[in-house]
Amino acid sequence: MSGLYRPSSYWTGWLLLGLGFGLLLWFIVAWWDQSEPASSAQKLLIGLGFLGVVWGIARVAQQFVDTPNPVIGFTPAALTLLALVVTAEALLRAYQVPAGLIPTPSRVLSTLLEVRDVLLQDAFQTVVLEALVGYLIGCSLGLITALLVSRYVFLERGLLPYATIFSSIPIVALAPVLVKMIGIDWPSKAVIVAVTVFFPMVVNTFRGLTEVSPLSLDLMRSYAAGEVQQYRWLRLPNALPFIFNALKLGTTLAMIGAIVGEFFGANGQGLGFRIQIEAGRFGFDIVWSAIIVASLIGIAWYNLVAWLERRLTGWHVSFR
């Protein structure tokens, strides 16, 4: 079905897409300075525009299904985001939702430009001091622990069950305790982040270090390879994909840990602190701006680790 090449359907897809976006944009421009809700006919038009865009994307996306180039393959996703943003803008204007409740995307963007200095300072505190420091500490400790646990059976039996138990514990409950214990400055949040990323790292790395094919182990033995060589040439390379999975998971956990930690006390800076404060006084345009900054950093960080993974484990099956 999807494999068939039907140029005419792509053509109608782009046409639908263009018409839909045209309708929505036309409405936004026409309603830019209005302060009354739109008539129901106009709301119907917005609905039609949205339908057109969605239908158009559904058709157009077929064309990108088998593109090897990641940038071109990203087009449908980019169109989806654009469609959602434009539709949200049109709907919010049509219903005249007060900006104190849901700010329009355009308003959020202009606020983002206005307050970018403050937000960048917040982001430095949250990301570099709290999330990154905690991430590095937690991941390296997790790696070392996993190495020890994989080497000594006693530790495996005594520690690993706890690691799995810990993974079902809600880490947020730890945040207020740690903030009270260590103080409201950035180290407490770094510790929260370190604790959060530690357990997935241990469990994943351990799996990678131990799920080694018995044949390879036998080969190493027949080469009379020592313990260190076994780790250097077999176990660690085998564990790399698992380690990177934990590292990728850790980026998200680190951002969440840092932001939640700030909900329980901060020294007047930080994205989580900003979100908490501004949500309390209905400054949702600033909240959204902070979320955009946090998301962009989160996505960039994740992709950085993913890029490193592709560089270092390009030989792995899942990339071929």
Add this chain to the structure above:
Amino acid sequence: MMRISPSLVPMLVVALMVLALYWPLMYLANIPVAQRALDTGAALPCQTAFECATQLRSPVLPSPQQLWNGFGNLMFPLNSPNAIPINAAVTAFETVVGLLLAAAVGFFFAIGMVVSRAFERALLPWIVASQTVPIIAIAPMLVVLLGQYGVQGWLPKAIIAAYIAFFPITIGVAKGLKSPDPMALDLMKTYNASHWQTYLKLRFPASVPYLFTAFKVAMTAALIGAIVAEISTISFQGIGKMLAENSRASDVVAMWVIMLSSAVLGILLVALVNWLERLLTPWRRTGPVAAGPSRPAREGVRSA
């Protein structure tokens, strides 16, 4: 359950070691604080810093005696609205409702992605991105927003829990639906099975083990979502509300007790999923054998 696991003795040894280390650590952490309190002339029912270390109002590490007392204070009476049992039940309810919502959404996305690659192309990058976004940041806003439209009480918390939990379910179910091996799919084709029948008879049953593995991860995620939602909003019940209250009141011992109880709650909820798994998929005693890192996640990265 009958046979004794070989891990039991090492686990007990580790637990005893941690407990044995706790006392010196507690004294080490608390004595300076106690000394400072004594120096400032605070009215304490003790003379030396060593004695005071176990009786501080806000200790760095609470003494076991304090924890035990705090536990007694917060646990009983069982039906009091300020005690842990009722609040934990409320949070658990929100979590489970959230998980069910997440399962519905997750199934929708997963089926969409398996059926149509165009759908996958258009949405998967954002499903992955929604996880790299610190979702929790949205919680305070979402609750205020839903409150404006009359959605109050437990529902907003369940929705936030669902928002956090839907990702592992989506990925897990998609992986499960793609898991039947090509031979089985070919067999369905030779039977002239319709698309619908292939799903009903082959793909859905094949995805059940993956579903449970995903549920375990999602359950913890949903619990975190529910607690954060309670913390960052006006709530009258729940573990998160107790945490926020005691954080404001600086009641350190209570915070420790609540933390430990929420840990128990998390373990119980995951155990519930484990129990259901054993009940519903008796043909496999262990989860799906994880061969290598999860593939869908990697595919997501590649297309992102």
